[in-house]
Amino acid sequence: MKQQDYLVRAVLGANQARVFALRTTNVAREAQARHLTSPTASAALGRSLTIGLVLGAMLKGEETVTIQIKGDGPLKGIVASANSRGEVKGYVGNPFVDLPLNREGKLAVGEAVGSGNLYVLRDLGLKDVYQGAVPLQTGEIGDDFAYYFAHSEQIPSAVVLGVLVGLDQKPIGAGGIVLQLLPDAAADQAFIDKLEAKLANMSAISSFFAADGTPEDILEEYFSNLNPRIIDTSPVRFRCDCSRERFEKGLLTLGRAELQELVDLEDQAEIVCHFCTKSYYFSNRELKAMIRELDT
Numbered sequence: 001m002k003q004q005d006y007l008v009r010a011v012l013g014a015n016q017a018r019v020f021a022l023r024t025t026n027v028a029r030e031a032q033a034r035h036l037t038s039p040t041a042s043a044a045l046g047r048s049l050t051i052g053l054v055l056g057a058m059l060k061g062e063e064t065v066t067i068q069i070k071g072d073g074p075l076k077g078i079v080a081s082a083n084s085r086g087e088v089k090g091y092v093g094n095p096f097v098d099l100p101l102n103r104e105g106k107l108a109v110g111e112a113v114g115s116g117n118l119y120v121l122r123d124l125g126l127k128d129v130y131q132g133a134v135p136l137q138t139g140e141i142g143d144d145f146a147y148y149f150a151h152s153e154q155i156p157s158a159v160v161l162g163v164l165v166g167l168d169q170k171p172i173g174a175g176g177i178v179l180q181l182l183p184d185a186a187a188d189q190a191f192i193d194k195l196e197a198k199l200a201n202m203s204a205i206s207s208f209f210a211a212d213g214t215p216e217d218i219l220e221e222y223f224s225n226l227n228p229r230i231i232d233t234s235p236v237r238f239r240c241d242c243s244r245e246r247f248e249k250g251l252l253t254l255g256r257a258e259l260q261e262l263v264d265l266e267d268q269a270e271i272v273c274h275f276c277t278k279s280y281y282f283s284n285r286e287l288k289a290m291i292r293e294l295d296t
Helices: 025-035 039-057 109-113 142-152 189-200 205-210 215-226 244-252 256-265 284-295
Strands: 006-012 017-023 064-071 078-083 087-092 116-123 130-135 157-165 171-181 229-235 268-272 279-283
Touching (some): 006 039, 006 215, 017 039, 025 039, 025 087, 025 171, 130 142, 142 171, 157 205, 171 189, 189 215, 244 268, 244 279, 244 284, 256 284, 279 284
Antiparallel strands (some): 006 017, 006 229, 017 171, 064 078, 064 116, 116 130
């Protein structure tokens, strides 16, 4: 039986730092299967889905968060969207991008992403959507989000994300750690020094999960001397909330002229969800009914 993906929320020291540790191997595998991504694209998308789940864990109720990574590299951007229930979905602009390994012998995610900007949009159920934006630092996703937390939200953070791809080009280990200093840490330099030392000596997190490690194992192995205390755990998964009804509403927003053009060109209209690649079909009869609805 395969291990389940889940997120652990914990605190360190005397409530001096909070930690989100999560395993997302199945999430990354599901995304790869749906989008048929290359190893480089799988790593970029898997990392983005992982950090999206962490941002989702910071939400409440029906709030949602969407990540947009707009770079000038051949990946042609990344989009990931998550909610507070541990559900995430996402896609990349070019799922088939194939690049040589970088200088460190790792998948060239930064080169695939390129230069550009990172956007985080939070829908809090209000009239306006909160948006934070920062320039991409390396395109490696983890570095970029550490910069985002520090500069857009003023929270000193360390972000470690990883996806290990097997010989069959499918993810075999994925997950992440997000560590954020809380106000009580500011006056304790010794605590900060210990934390930095642990992070500097941390091995590849993707290999850790590929070897059946758990989020709790990470807390014990790397932060045992910092008094880790688990607050809660919650499952995470890849899930798209698209529906035929939602796409029908989208078709209606096209207006009469564009709907008529679809009727004239094809026997039916096919709409493919960007997030999960599921196809929805609308016959000419259904399209004509939409036109009549707009005419009333």
